[in-house]
Amino acid sequence: MKKRVLLVVRKLSIGGIERVTVNLANVLAREGHEVHVLVLKGGNELAPDSGVTVHRVDFDKTFRRTGLGLVYDLFTRALLKPLMPGSGFLWRGGYGGYYLKRFVAGLESERGPIDRVIMRGQGAFETVWSWRDPRLWQVTVSWPGSEGGRLKGFYLRRLYEGKQVVCNTPNVRAQLEKQLGHHGIHPHRWATIMNPCDIEAIRRQAEEPVELPARPFIVHVSRLSDVKRQEWLIRAYLEADIEEDLVIVGDGPKREGLEKLVEERGAGERIHFIGSRPNPYPWMKHARLFVLSSRSEAFGIVLAESMICGTPCVAVDCPGGVRNVLIHDQARLIADNTVNGLAAKIREGLANPPSLEADPELIERFRDTRIMQQFLDLPTTGAVTGGRDE
Known part of the structure; x- marks a missing residue:
């Protein structure tokens, strides 16, 4: 009816x-x-x-x-x-x-x-x-x-x-x-x-052509704000010492300070701020890993969207719903709530990513x-x- x-x-x-x-x-x-x-x-x-x-x-x-x-x-x-x-x-x-x-x-x-x-x-x-x-x-x-x-x-x-x-x-x-x-x-x-989540629409939008970095990359999609804690993301990325670049999709009041931090650390050629995008899914699809560094995260819809795009996720074990979203083998990449812990899980996620295709219910529960x-x-x-x- x-x-x-x-x-x-x-x-x-x-x-x-x-x-x-x-x-x-x-x-x-x-x-x-x-x-x-x-x-x-x-x-x-x-x-x-x-x-x-x-x-x-x-x-x-x-x-x-x-x-x-x-x-x-x-x-x-x-x-x-x-x-x-x-x-x-x-x-x-x-x-x-x-x-x-x-x-x-x-x-x-x-x-x-x-x-x-x-x-x-x-x-x-x-x-x-x-x-x-x-x-x-x-x-x-x-x-x-x-x-x-x-x-x-x-x-x-x-x-x-x-x-x-x-x-x-x-x-x-x-x-x-x-x-x-x-x-x-x-x-x-x-x-x-x-x-x-509209699973088919997300996957369809993920196929749209965009200009991607020349090198393999990991991605973060979020508003640039205190609660999203991107300074931890940057520090953990640099500590992880990986070959992949970092693409940050989003805008907000912390952007200028974050760009200054990247400049001070001499990482401007490796860390890319591309601003807010109505369709972030192509970057999610083509990334090797999605990383979330929030102080708290009530749900983390971007985690679900990234998995729908076929990209595994790393997230800090913060208060909220992260542990309800990243379950089964994906829970293995929930990091201790420290910069060191996040860096370690970034390395683990790249070296041994969970198989999303082997666990359909991981995504279907968001349909x-x-x-x-x-x-x-x-x-x-x-x-x-x-x-x-x-």
């Missing part, structure tokens, strides 16, 4: 949350479902297929255009936020939930009843946290840092108490359950569903049609107000 599904995301820029949202939208549409994507903020670098309807509505701007909204915004910025640091989402999400309720009602009046609402990412939760509906499942891809005190518990209660929560890996779920339990917060329902069905099978009945599963 075909469904009408609404996906909600904060933005559609190039990033893991956004790519996964587009992947899910595309497979739903491809399988004949009616799909709508609501974008709450900016970003248009990514776009789903033509069969998906995209709505861009900034509830903050909509509210501020009203006289009450302008006064409310000034009041919260001037008085409430200084008294309660980090509380801005409380006030935005209060009216944001009201506007989301109106949006859903308007869409249903035009198209008919919506069967599922799937919201992905903390930024989206905060923008519309006050809306409650049994059709809504919010997909959490990380846990919110340290346990914190009573104020943090107050904030988390707004986001999770009585809600229906999907986590994208068992490790993320375990961490979030522990943190919410510390504050006595009880989501209504839990589920664990991995991120979807988008399988993940899509898991989302469609989620229950959408029962009150969503508080308490544990009924």
